[in-house]
Amino acid sequence: MSLAIGIDLGTTNCCVAIHKDGKTEIIENENGKRTTPSFVFYSENGILVGHEAILRSVRIPENGIFDVKRLIGRKYDDPAVQKNKLMWPFEIIREHRNEPLIQLTQNGEILELRPEEVCAEILKKLKNDANRRTGMKIKNVVITVPAYFTNHQKQATEHAAKIAGFNVLKLISEPTAAALAFAQDARDLKNRTVLVYDLGGGTFDVSLLKFNSDEGSVIGVGGNSNLGGRDFDNNLLNYCLKKIREQYQFSLVEQQSDNRRKSAIRRLKYSCEKVKKELTDLKRTSLDIDEFFGTSIKIDITRELFESLNEHLFQKTIEIVDDVLKDAKISKQKIDDVILIGGSTRIPRIETIVMDYFNRKTLNKTVNPDEAVAIGAALQASYLSNSPLQCSHMYTLRDVTPFSIGLEVADHTMSVIIKKNERIPTMGEKKYKTSYNKQREVNLRLFEGENKYVKDNIALGELKISGITPKKAGEVEINVCVHVDLNGIVNITATETSQNTTKKLVIDLKSRRLTHEEISKIRANKTLYK
Template sequence: MDGKGNRTPAIGIDLGTSYSCVAVWKHDRIQIIPNDQGNRTTPSCVSFVDGERLIGDGALNKAAMNPANTIFDAKRLIGRRFSDSKVQDDMKLWPFRVIQGPFDTPKIVVSFKGEEKEFLAEEISSMILGKMKETAESYLGKVVKDAVITVPAYFNDSQRQATKDAGAIAGLNVMRIINEPTAAAIAYGLDKKSDITRKINVLVFDLGGGTFDVSLLTIAKGGTIEVKAVGGDTHLGGEDFDNRMVDHCVREFKRRWNKDLTGNKRALGRLRFACEKAKRILSCSTQTSINLDCLHEGIDFSMKFSRAKFEELNICFFSKCIEIVETCLSDAKMKKSCVNKVILSGGSTRIPKVQSMLQEFFERKELCKSLNPDEAVAYGAAVMASKLSGNNHKSCRDLLLLDVTPLSLGVGVLGDIFDVVIPRNTPMPTKKSKSYVTTKDNQTCVTVKVYQGERTRSTDNHLLGKFRFSEIPPAPKGVIKFMDTFEIDANGILTVTSEIISTGKTEKLTITNENGRLSNEQIQKMVNDAEKYKQEDQEYKKKADALNALDDCIYNMKKKIKNMAHGKSLREMENAITDITKWLEHKQTASIVEIQRMQKHLESVADFKPNVRDNTYDFKSSASKKIHNAGKFFKNFVLRQKV
């Protein structure tokens, strides 16, 4: 794009655990795009209800009343295994059902159109990304294809690739996957470029709904952003704070009435919604109340919640955030006194205790809050998207991003030891090699297992993939050498190649379903499914619009005949309205064409004019015949619907 809008612009998407945000470069600046409700962030929520699929605000509104079929937290599942202890812990709190799919992948189960449907986390995430794509297209008036999507800095290779797959399913060309705190730093660097007269060290503290990230970066005059170190927890955020509040309320309910709420999914959904609202209030007030009528078995629940109690329940999480900041500084070999700026990103940074603990750690240093913490990540992603699409504006042209690997990468060797090939916080893109030898005499095959993590024992880390080398020339142990080459692209996604040095034979790592990655065939099927759901959504909306138009027609007809003189024509019109009103009770089975035909007939019946001589109504020529024919049509149609 040339910065003048001559081509369809690329968008930046912050795919959040709780809320998502989309932005674009337009008129020489970044614009956050509001959704169809006028909100600048959209709930990362999908609900299946009454034959309709809702995404965003509409889905969130159904969460309390339709908990089993309203999906949130897909980001906490993406790229993970069903057997993951964190997934198992989350399942106890979710009102929707998660089952074990093939190759230990988690699958979300909902009831939709009278049957059970199973979805991977990638599919749910793709629905949210599709909503952000549609939001941008509505705003720009153009089809959008290219996007930069952000992920937590501490996402591993599987989680990054799964996010990229979700983008593909949504019909997006994912130009780049970038880290959320890095995107926030880009946003800050662009917003404050005039203030940067020398190299400054910036710490980005990104605490969102489901993940926590901290990044230490250096921003140079001119726009070069170099990431020095990253740290974080992909399972720490605002929803964990909500869960602590929910647990406390459940215990309090049991203490008062000796009744257990944990089996009542609807009650838990309502309670979670109330706790999340209370948490937000406690960021600006010291006390609030949770009031829920008929929460469980007809019992009303009411309790006061103080900010002090909220902080007491979550102090362990807040302290963990500060510990991760310390580790990040240690990895970068930087003293906290050398940090010039501390940038806040993510909605959970609004919590006063989080801010006070962070400020205390940095010895009362002022925290940067100039950008909306809910929007900073999408803002930075849009800057990167604009640069990658060829924007020649100086702010984008000068941007140079030097990111680092979030986790160490290596192979499992003899004794279940994790041998690191690429250490964490290595600048990306990168390529490193390491040689290995056979461990047995006349060994003819070897299995190369690739892991990601920081534990000494290989099996304590995340297995990314494995491949088998066969037809190795027989030789004493230690004679045959292998060269394993690890290559990480700009998205932080890994390719591993292994070569037998003596023969030149190579094998390349292909991560399959067994490792949680989707095949091209699966992605294509999901793309087709996504298009099918999109068409179904559009058909549902068209039908709803047609029904609303018919309702309006009935309402207007009733208004018109309200003051008509009694007579045969009036009775026939009233009968026609009665018949069509009854028919509307069976509207679920009618097609759009049938609804529109019904409206057309009703409009023909209402075709009348006033008679000024006797203050009654005369029908236009053949109107009585129209009423008679329409009445027959209504009766026949209702009979057809009943058969």
């Protein structure tokens, strides 16, 4: 098999790596940068990705698309989409299947883009960078996703990769990839328990792993796919908007035209992100913007202020860590290594609260927080593409089910068959009875999630059984077996015990949300894909 690369597809930044000849290296973009902003700009002359896209979006903010990872695989009416929509300068509309579409104008034509299409532009740019660096046409890839991504979000990510022309060898979780990078350089991990705390630009994940001599197992996961550095920026932005109203007696929302308002907020957001980064090293700085509607803006901001604006979010990450440990029935004293990855872990307060939670334990900083995930993905890509790993050892990692899996029952609650954090492959089995007299058929609806009622969980698929023996309610038993294999494929088998009639449904959790024809059509559309 040909060379394969690993991609950390982040909310705010992406990183690409390749493992060959026994070495793993980061692939720089054409600007010589080791990371590329996850930012796409639709201009009159084409599509820009990365640093240049950010610069061009200042004048036309509604054509600059970012945070697409917070849209991909979600429904339009998802509370997270509705919340983020208020902070985005680009337009989000509802598609007839309740999918979110990004609406913008390019060369006088109104475009309605799926999040997968925008994500594909980012992946295509990263693919071109890899082609330029290797002198080859890279086809195979391992892409990382948040550990707490739903199966719909994972499917949509894979569709984006296919639109970009990739063959996806595997999707692996970001903290699992980071653990692979950590394990690769570690001298001895036998019988060590490792916690990966991954706080990026848009998502937060925790993975708990147990290592033996040559294998690591994920024994617990948790997270929030809508919590990260972007939220810290937004809280600071809201504070600055309030100070502008107080100090300069005007409101961007109330007094300016829509286009000028969007452009001004885009400049403010960029400045807030810059201030956040400065406060990593400084205890005090200021937000300065010249020629801001005829005046110069200056707002003093201290590290203490920034931390107070976001302390509730910082503490939410610790609550998730605590839940992961409780679910795994492991005390924090049993954790041997705590690894911080993701750019947002550079915030001093984050390091402090994590150390405090683990009783002032020294944190492991042997991996680069911006590059570890891509390195781990590259190691996995090399392993899967049958390239020899010229290193002393290569750990394999067994993952777990990130969500519980179960069936809807009569009162619309979810009857759990496979619990969250079960090591895969795994299997669960339960017996169910008919709910009314002379029942001839039953619809088995499979869901994933941790909520009591199925309406609050994610639907995976539906299996219909007909020709049931007509008897009194409760006299006919249906035996349901759910199996999850190593590749994340769910099989559900239902058998009526009295007749031994079996129906089977295979739910490929990597199956297409877009059809093959839809993906081919998008790739062939030269207006959208260049």
